[in-house]
Amino acid sequence: MKNIDWRIRIIGGLLMLVGAGIAVQHALTLRAMAENYNHMGVLALIAIWGGCDSILKGIQAKQDH
Numbered sequence: 100m101k102n103i104d105w106r107i108r109i110i111g112g113l114l115m116l117v118g119a120g121i122a123v124q125h126a127l128t129l130r131a132m133a134e135n136y137n138h139m140g141v142l143a144l145i146a147i148w149g150g151c152d153s154i155l156k157g158i159q160a161k162q163d164h
Contacts, residue, residue, distance in 0.1 A: 105164075108157030115150030119143045 119142075126139035 103160075105157040105160035108153050108160065112150040112153030112155075112157060115146045115153060119146035119150060122146060 122139050122143035126136040126143060129136035129139060
């Protein structure tokens with residue numbers, strides 16, 4: 100996936116971070132209702148990791164130009 104423009108990578112990474120924030124908020128809501136919230140926490144962690152990775156790759160691609 101080296102042909103993706105750096106702007107798209109950064110926007111995608113930011114969208115993943117926003118999604119992670121929503122997942123954390125939902126997990127905290129589930130926790131307050133005393134329900135199983137682990138799957139939402141794992142989703143948030145994976146989205147944070149993916150978002151940060153995508154943003155870093157976008158910044159790196161911008162510097163290579």
